[in-house]
Amino acid sequence: MRSVTILGSTGSIGRSTVDLLIKNPDRFKVEALVAQKNIEALAKQAKTLQAKMAVVEEESLYEELKDALAGTDIIPAAGKSAVIEAAQRPAEWVMSAIVGTAGLRSTYAAIERGAIIALANKESMISAGPVILSALKKYKATLLPVDSEHNAIFQVLHEPHRPHVEKIILTASGGPFRTFTRKQMASVTIDQALKHPNWSMGPKVTIDSSNLMNKGLEMIEASYIFGFPESKIDILIHPQSIIHSLVAYEDGSVLAQLGIHDMRVPIAYTLGWPTRIKTDLPRLDLSALKQLTFESPDEELFPAISLAREVLKKGADRPTIMNAANEIAVQAFISGKAAYLDIVPIVSQVLDQIETSSPSSIEEVLLSDQQARLIAEKVIHKKNAI
Ligand SMILES: NC(=O)c1ccc[n+]([C@@H]2O[C@H](COP(=O)([O-])OP(=O)(O)OC[C@H]3O[C@@H](n4cnc5c(N)ncnc54)[C@H](OP(=O)(O)O)[C@@H]3O)[C@@H](O)[C@H]2O)c1
Known part of the structure; x- marks a missing residue:
């Protein structure tokens, strides 16, 4: 049985991970679950999964969490240091799914004890790439990318063929404003930006996806994780979000990973790694889809991409x-x-x-x-x- 901890268990990625754990009770046991303030969801998850510890980052919510877990053996804890403590507990596999740089210290704490890190929290890698990469090496920890694009590349980048990679190609849905003019973009509201055409995600990453800042940040994430310079990373708009990314080799072969747009697919890959687990998710039906389309990104409409290129170069x-x-x-x-x-x-x-x-x-x-x-x-x- 693989022991697992989820940092950010009540969020979009966290809930998808919990769902997979519930469906595989014989494969996984839960060490710790961490949330920021959503006591109700956290306590429910901890009870369902019989977690050993449940942590809420917001210190003032300790009593509330304790009450919610009364009558169980689950250890309640609260505060920033308790979040680190949760990451330090001896789980073999840790899902890093806190949103933003807030996830950096706990992700690093799990790396320091040589855990397998399923990394959804891209902001950790983007803000501390070189420090994280050297810590992964030093502590012999393993990084498994969860972001669907990076997970796809991880699956199709055959390590011995790395010197023969011509390009890695990150796909992007193009978000809800792909066909907008700059003028139309000027009056975009929060509600519009929070409606992603394909993916259901937390608010921050949904807004980042709508202006392609997410793709710019993912380019930086990919450069760190896979060790390629900006010149070897392309972005391709693919509105159906079926091909999650591709690797083009110097002999003309292009390998891609495909799947439905549901984050449980890449999460399941990281949970099963180095083998695979079975899921009951809907299967990809290409004959029903009929058409997959592609276009180059409009970098004038989406300046975040060229900004990220400049940042990577400098x-x-x-x-x-x-x-x-x-x-x-x-x-x-x-x-x-x-x-x-x-x-x-x-x-x-x-x-x-x-x-x-x-x-x-x-x-x-x-x-x-x-x-x-x-x-x-x-x-x-x-x-x-x-
Ligand atoms: N959602 C996706 O499909 C997707 C895809 C690719 C990558 N990602 C990345 O995955 C990460 C998580 O995204 P998400 O969409 O799941 O975000 P989300 O729905 O906003 O969830 C964030 C999670 O982190 C917890 N949290 C927030 N601040 C915290 C803090 N200071 N300390 C401890 N816990 C904290 C939240 O707890 P509360 O619920 O208590 O607030 C919640 O469990 C992000 O880095 C995102 O870029 C997400």
């Missing part, structure tokens, strides 16, 4: 800064303090204003992250004051 802590500034800009859009089309320019202005460095520890990464957040807040404040 390096240093620019990915950390881009990621942090984007989190603040997205929050500002959600809370009505920034317009939809302000998100990318805010990130770009922060990158122009900040002094860059090359962090070599998590503490230094978090320092860069904090500085970028402060500058992003100032940029937004200044915009609103005009």
